[in-house]
Amino acid sequence: AQRVTQPEKLLSVFKGAPVELKCNYSYSGSPELFWYVQYSRQRLQLLLRHISRESIKGFTADLNKGETSFHLKKPFAQEEDSAMYYCALSPNSGGYQKVTFGTGTKLQVIP
């Protein structure tokens, strides 16, 4: 069975401080990992995925297979980063994606 764990429900940081949103996963194979974000009053949208190795809006996430983690990081938080962040896992490759979500972490950036 696949599981995604986000231990923090709420993370509050000051503007300009570093951010790390934690994510651990449980899956026996080689999953695909994602971070989805939901800004206030907006739809859930993809932020980044591990296979692309991109930095989006200053965020990066490295897949650590040894620790089964996929933590989301940003060196300097901005107010507009305040949102709900969901770590997600898919065991599938190709077109079909059955994505399992974590419980989400609310990031609050304090001005």
Next chain:
Amino acid sequence: EPEVTQTPSHQVTQMGQEVILRCVPISNHLYFYWYRQILGQKVEFLVSFYNNEISEKSEIFDDQFSVERPDGSNFTLKIRSTKLEDSAMYFCASSAERELFFGEGSRLTVL
């Protein structure tokens, strides 16, 4: 930019009533999904749909639930006899490859 659209945005119904939630996926996508999020809880997978049939469903998706693609554009979720615990936000999503594109959700309130 194409988007997944969902209607209604909010529906209030009496327990035992049938509800149909509608979704228009992005036109060139082949995979369709329903997820739900009970208030304060995580986003949960309900069902995936491909090539006019269910490809996978969760244990939540019991006989009270059904999905249909009645024409070339709509993708519907029907709940035959709603229960109080069906109150949630229901998200439709579609994908062509690896990224899920979500609608804004339909909030269902069962009284």
